[in-house]
Structure formats: C-alpha cells, structure tokens
Amino acid sequence: xxxxxxxxxxxxxxxxxxxxxxxxxxxRFYPFPNRLTKENAIELIEKFKGKFNNVTIDDNxxxxxxxxxxxxxxxxxxxxxxxxxxxxxxxxxxxAIITSEDDSKSIMINEEDHLRIxxxxxxxDLAKVFAEANKLDDYIEECFDYAYNNEFGYLTSCPTNVxxxxxxxxxxxxxxxxxxxxxxxxxxAIGKFGIIFRGMYGESSEPVGSVFQxxxxxxxxxxxxxxxxxxxxxxxxxxxxxxxxxxxxxREKPLEFEDSIYRSYxxxxxxxxxxxxxxxTLLSDIKLGMEIGVLKTDSYNSINIFEIMxxxxxxxxxxxxxxxxxVIERDIAxxxxxxxxxxxxxxx
Amino acid sequence: xxxxxxxxxxxxxxxxxxxxxxxxxxxRFYPFPNRLTKENAIELIEKFKGKFNNVTIDDNxxxxxxxxxxxxxxxxxxxxxxxxxxxxxxxxxxxAIITSEDDSKSIMINEEDHLRIxxxxxxxDLAKVFAEANKLDDYIEECFDYAYNNEFGYLTSCPTNVxxxxxxxxxxxxxxxxxxxxxxxxxxAIGKFGIIFRGMYGESSEPVGSVFQxxxxxxxxxxxxxxxxxxxxxxxxxxxxxxxxxxxxxREKPLEFEDSIYRSYxxxxxxxxxxxxxxxTLLSDIKLGMEIGVLKTDSYNSINIFEIMxxxxxxxxxxxxxxxxxVIERDIAxxxxxxxxxxxxxxx
Numbered sequence: 063x064x065x066x067x068x069x070x071x072x073x074x075x076x077x078x079x080x081x082x083x084x085x086x087x088x089x090r091f092y093p094f095p096n097r098l099t100k101e102n103a104i105e106l107i108e109k110f111k112g113k114f115n116n117v118t119i120d121d122n123x124x125x126x127x128x129x130x131x132x133x134x135x136x137x138x139x140x141x142x143x144x145x146x147x148x149x150x151x152x153x154x155x156x157x158a159i160i161t162s163e164d165d166s167k168s169i170m171i172n173e174e175d176h177l178r179i180x181x182x183x184x185x186x187d188l189a190k191v192f193a194e195a196n197k198l199d200d201y202i203e204e205c206f207d208y209a210y211n212n213e214f215g216y217l218t219s220c221p222t223n224v225x226x227x228x229x230x231x232x233x234x235x236x237x238x239x240x241x242x243x244x245x246x247x248x249x250x251a252i253g254k255f256g257i258i259f260r261g262m263y264g265e266s267s268e269p270v271g272s273v274f275q276x277x278x279x280x281x282x283x284x285x286x287x288x289x290x291x292x293x294x295x296x297x298x299x300x301x302x303x304x305x306x307x308x309x310x311x312x313r314e315k316p317l318e319f320e321d322s323i324y325r326s327y328x329x330x331x332x333x334x335x336x337x338x339x340x341x342x343t344l345l346s347d348i349k350l351g352m353e354i355g356v357l358k359t360d361s362y363n364s365i366n367i368f369e370i371m372x373x374x375x376x377x378x379x380x381x382x383x384x385x386x387x388x389v390i391e392r393d394i395a396x397x398x399x400x401x402x403x404x405x406x407x408x409x410x
Numbered sequence: 411x412x413x414x415x416x417x418x419x420x421x422x423x424x425x426x427x428x429x430x431x432x433x434x435x436x437x438r439f440y441p442f443p444n445r446l447t448k449e450n451a452i453e454l455i456e457k458f459k460g461k462f463n464n465v466t467i468d469d470n471x472x473x474x475x476x477x478x479x480x481x482x483x484x485x486x487x488x489x490x491x492x493x494x495x496x497x498x499x500x501x502x503x504x505x506a507i508i509t510s511e512d513d514s515k516s517i518m519i520n521e522e523d524h525l526r527i528x529x530x531x532x533x534x535d536l537a538k539v540f541a542e543a544n545k546l547d548d549y550i551e552e553c554f555d556y557a558y559n560n561e562f563g564y565l566t567s568c569p570t571n572v573x574x575x576x577x578x579x580x581x582x583x584x585x586x587x588x589x590x591x592x593x594x595x596x597x598x599a600i601g602k603f604g605i606i607f608r609g610m611y612g613e614s615s616e617p618v619g620s621v622f623q624x625x626x627x628x629x630x631x632x633x634x635x636x637x638x639x640x641x642x643x644x645x646x647x648x649x650x651x652x653x654x655x656x657x658x659x660x661r662e663k664p665l666e667f668e669d670s671i672y673r674s675y676x677x678x679x680x681x682x683x684x685x686x687x688x689x690x691t692l693l694s695d696i697k698l699g700m701e702i703g704v705l706k707t708d709s710y711n712s713i714n715i716f717e718i719m720x721x722x723x724x725x726x727x728x729x730x731x732x733x734x735x736x737v738i739e740r741d742i743a744x745x746x747x748x749x750x751x752x753x754x755x756x757x758x
Binding site: 407 | 665666668669672675676677678680681682742745755
C-alpha cells in the first residue's frame with residue numbers, strides 16, 4: 063500500500079504541506095521509560111501486541127513491530143518519513159511501533175514516554191488528524207489505565223508535555239518569506255504566541271528547502287481545542303504573509319523570479335550529482351514556481367514534491383536503489399531519481 | 411543564401427572552429443586611407459564598382475555595397491560575423507564592402523588599408539582560404555596597380571602589415587586549457603614563435619566562451635607559406651595540448667565533468683534571461699560535452715554552436731527578432747533563442 067504522503071496528488075498542498083498531531087501518554091503502574099527496566103519494557107510491548115496485532119480501529123488495520131526486528135536503514139527511512147523520532151531509533155530500551163497500513167497513524171512504544179500516538183495527513187487538516195489521534199487514544203484508554211493527574215492532566219517524562227500531552231504541528235513551505243528576509247521577524251513574533259519554528263526534521267535539524275515545522279510549545283493550561291486554534295490562527299497569518307510576499311516578488315521582479323525557477327528546473331532535470339541540501343533548495347524553487355503558475359508543467363504530468371523531498375533523503379534513497387550507497391553514490395542516485403521525477407514543461 | 415558559418419553541420423568543427431586569411435593591400439597612386447580625401451575615397455570605391463558589381467570570380471558571385479547605405483544594426487551584425495572590423499564600421503571615410511554570396515569571401519575598401527581581402531571557412535583549412543584570398547588578389551592585380559616595393563613587399567598603413575600583408579588566423583575553442591590554467595603558460599610560449607592570441611572579436615575584445623583567435627604577428631621576412639606553416643605548426647600543438655587536458659579531465663574527474671556539462675545544458679534549455687557572456691560560457695561547456703561524448707544528443711538533432719555563438723551577439727539577435735532591443739530585452743530574447751536551438755538529449 064502507498065504511504066500517506068504518496069497519495070492525494072490531486073489535492074496538491076501549497077504552503078501547508080502536512081498536518082500532524084501527537085499525543086504523549088504513559089501507563090499507570092509502570093515507571094516512565096527513562097526508569098523502565100528492559101523486562102518491564104518488553105512486558106509493556108507484549109501487552110500492546112495483544113491489543114494491536116492486526117486490529118481494525120476506525121476502519122484502519124494496525125500492526126505492531128518490534129524495533130529490534132527492523133533493519134537500521136529502515137529505521138532511518140522511518141525517521142525521514144516522520145514516522146519515528148531520532149531519539150526513538152537510537153534508544154537502547156526495547157521498543158515497538160504500531161502503524162496503520164499507510165503509516166498515517168502510528169504509536170511509538172517506549173520512546174521518551176510509553177506511548178507517542180501520532181496522526182499525519184497531507185495538506186492542512188489538523189481537525190482530521192486530531193480526531194484520528196483521539197480515536198486511537200480512546201481505544202487505548204479502554205484497554206489500559208493512563209498516568210493521569212486531576213490537577214496536571216496527562217503525566218509525561220518531560221514537564222513540557224504534561225497536561226494535554228498534545229503537540230500539533232504543520233509542515234510549511236515558506237520560500238518567499240525566507241528569501242525576503244522576513245522569516246526572522248516572523249519567528250520572533252510568533253514565539254510570543256507560544257508557537258515554535260523548527261527545521262523539517264525537528265529540534266536540531268537544519269532548515270532545508272524553506273520547509274519548517276510550526277508547532278505549539280505549551281501543552282498545559284489550555285484545552286486541546288485552544289492549542290489547535292492558536293496554532294491555526296498563527297499559521298494562517300504566516301501563510302497569508304508568505305502569499306503576500308510571493309505576489310510582491312512576482313509583481314516587482316517577474317523576470318528574475320521566472321528565470322530563477324526555470325534555472326532550478328533545468329538543474330533538477332539535468333544535474334548528474336545533487337547533494338540533499340541543493341536538491342531540497344531546487345525542489346523548493348519549482349514547488350513555488352508551480353504554485354504561482356510560473357513553471358508550467360504539462361497537464362498530464364503530476365508531481366508530488368513532498369514525496370520527492372522524502373525519497374531523496376539518504377535512507378529512503380537507498381531503499382529505492384535497494385543497496386547501500388556512500389555519500390557520492392547517493393548524490394548520483396539522487397540526481398538520477400530527481401531527473402526521472404521531473405514533469406515535462408509546456409513548450410514555449 | 412545561408413552564411414558560410416550556417417552550413418556544413420556535418421563537418422562539425424572541434425577545437426579549430428574556423429580558419430581565416432586576410433591580405434592587406436593598397437593601390438599605387440592613392441594616399442593611404444589615413445591621408446585619403448573623401449573625394450579620393452569615393453573615386454576608389456567607384457573604380458571597384460566597375461570591377462565587382464555582380465561579377466563572378468572562381469564560381470563566386472560578388473556584389474559591392476557602400477557602407478553608408480548599410481543600417482547601423484547591420485554594420486554591427488557584420489562585425490559580429492567577422493565580416494568587417496570594428497574600425498571599419500566606425501570610420502568616417504567613405505567605404506564599401508565586396509562580398510561573395512555566403513560572405514565567406516570579402517573585401518573591405520578603405521579600412522586601415524585600401525583593401526582588406528578576406529576568406530573564411532568552417533573548421534581547419536588555411537590552405538583553402540589562402541588560395542581563395544589569392545584568387546581575389548590576382549583578379550584585383552589584373553585590374554589595378556598595387557603599392558609594392560621590391561625590397562619590402564606590399565606597402566601598408568601600419569608597418570606591422572608590410573611585406574606579405576598576410577594575416578592568417580584560426581578561431582580555436584580551448585575550454586580545457588583555460589579551465590586547467592595551462593592557457594597562460596601556452597600563451598607565453600607561443601609568443602616566442604611570433605603567434606598572438608586574442609579574444610573572439612580581435613584586438614581589444616575580452617575572451618568569452620574559451621574561444622580565441624590565434625594569428626601570425628609578423629608579415630615580413632617570411633614567405634606566405636612559411637607564415638601559414640608556422641601558424642599551423644603552433645596551433646596544432648595547442649590543439650594537441652587541449653585534447654590531452656580534456657582526456658585528463660575526463661579520466662580524473664569524470665563525474666564533476668559530466669555534471670557540470672549537463673548543468674550547463676539544463677541552464678541553456680530553461681533559463682529565461684541570459685547575458686551574452688554567460689551564454690557563451692554555457693555554450694562552450696556543451697560544445698566540449700558533445701565533442702568528448704559526454705553530452706549525448708539525439709542523433710536527429712544537429713546543432714551548430716558556431717552559428718548560435720554568432721546569433722546571440724547583440725546585433726544578430728536583434729536581426730533575428732527583427733526589432734530594436736535594450737539590454738534586458740536582449741537577455742530575454744537570447745535565452746528564448748538558445749532554448750529553441752538546444753538539441754534533445756538521449757533519455758537516461
């Protein structure tokens with residue numbers, strides 16, 4: 063089955079590329095993972111196996127996989143797909159992952175908390191992914207007792223997650239804000255609303271391809287709906303600004319704009335060696351170009367930039383090539399893959 | 411009729427793009443052009459009109475045109491095609507040009523000397539153009555008396571042309587020598603053999619696209635054949651070095667080489683704005699790429715880089731577009747023209 067980000071090419075996402083919700087949960091009667099023994103960790107996974115092996119919840123079939131059965135390359139690929147966190151794949155504690163068929167819904171077991179329930183979707187739809195995560199949360203709550211405190215809410219390993227345990231986030235593509243230098247100003251402003259900006263791969267990742275995650279910083283003192291509404295409101299303002307700057311660029315420097323986008327297309331279509339960073343930058347350019355109507359692709363060609371951006375990451379690329387690749391081999395394979403994926407351009 | 415450089419696409423020229431011979435001649439009984447009166451200049455042109463208007467010499471039909479009847483843009487275009495010199499089109503003295511149908515043979519009247527007889531051809535064939543220039547020279551000598559001195563030979567305005575009045579030159583494309591930094595060393599070496607290197611457009615022109623003119627500096631003290639043999643011998647060594655450096659680059663850095671050539675192709679094929687200098691550099695790259703077999707074009711596509719390099723010069727470009735263009739309009743028109751001319755690449 064296709065992954066969630068490989069579908070939906072008709073609903074081409076614009077500035078907001080994807081939406082994600084995750085809920086941090088812990089079970090009562092077990093120490094938090096940082097104090098959990100290996101035996102307890104295995105016991106906890108076994109309990110979930112009973113509840114999640116080939117179980118259908120809300121029309122989704124779930125399977126559970128022990129992470130020690132997953133090959134290293136596949137673990138990294140899962141991280142590149144935002145299915146698991148970097149911490150999770152590097153953890154020494156026995157851990158497992160529960161996934162829906164398209165990976166859009168998942169639960170990490172024994173990450174920083176016992177459970178990290180996650181739902182993701184293409185484009186802007188936090189309401190949908192919040193509802194999906196809630197259904198998984200409800201199902202688990204029917205089976206197990208959560209660590210919950212009437213005053214604080216859900217208890218978590220890290221105090222920043224206590225309360226709702228909710229982190230809602232959007233992956234946004236803001237090339238015009240970045241190019242115009244306005245992104246810095248916006249970052250400062252939205253910090254005051256408890257919203258944080260991070261690179262595509264979270265906390266310590268360098269931003270590439272003008273793709274960022276925006277998410278709530280605070281999980282306590284507000285209801286889930288308030289957290290989501292706040293993120294929505296701030297993000298929509300950022301989107302609005304991005305669109306305004308795009309219009310301004312297009313109005314004031316149409317030729318430079320068009321030229322730079324077509325040059326990026328030409329390089330993606332013909333380069334023989336592409337680093338991940340350069341490829342992300344060029345893909346960002348043509349995504350922008352297609353959205354503002356400057357890069358005119360043949361109508362029968364569709365292109366899923368989100369899928370390409372994921373597929374050119376090191377582990378996914380090696381999975382596509384079905385062999386281990388060193389850095390230069392990856393740069394060659396990346397250029398080859400990207401060439402194949404480029405849509406045709408209307409003759410002019 | 412096509413120009414000489416627009417033909418012959420099958421005999422694709424490699425390092426040596428074209429060959430040229432010019433003979434400086436003056437008529438006896440007239441002051442040299444720097445002392446020539448306007449009336450004398452006109453009289454001299456009229457004498458040639460009688461001998462060259464729709465005259466067939468050696469199977470070529472010649473016509474004569476007064477330069478004051480030529481539009482400014484066409485004068486510059488003629489210069490870009492190496493048919494006339496910059497000095498010639500800026501001269502205030504009445505002047506005229508005699509041309510064969512394909513412009514490969516020509517005579518400037520009242521340039522620095524009364525006559526500058528010229529023959530050009532695609533690729534490497536100095537013997538052919540020397541013979542052609544000689545036939546014109548012989549025809550003129552049957553009609554008029556040349557300023558000739560038994561001790562010095564042909565007399566000319568500038569002492570550097572006295573003697574044979576011969577300048578033989580090759581236009582060569584040496585991107586590998588230039589990129590490797592070896593060109594400087596070679597320039598120093600060949601100067602000792604009386605050979606000079608200049609940019610594509612002669613004396614004061616900046617070298618672009620790794621295209622250079624090599625020609626003899628000395629015209630006296632050697633026979634015509636010795637001058638040509640010397641230029642041939644030196645040029646063939648330069649060509650040999652260029653080919654060796656190309657092989658070395660291809661052997662030692664095949665990937666970087668291929669990548670940079672395909673990137674240049676991608677930019678030529680998709681850029682919307684191209685300065686003359688950038689276009690020349692990119693065209694130089696793909697010329698090299700095709701010659702060493704790295705850039706694989708579809709076999710039914712042929713491309714005449716020499717023609718493209720000429721057509722993207724400012725005046726020729728405006729003639730193609732059939733309207734006056736400012737700098738930025740030219741850069742747009744140049745990018746458009748180049749896009750159309752790019753051959754398809756074999757699928758891979």
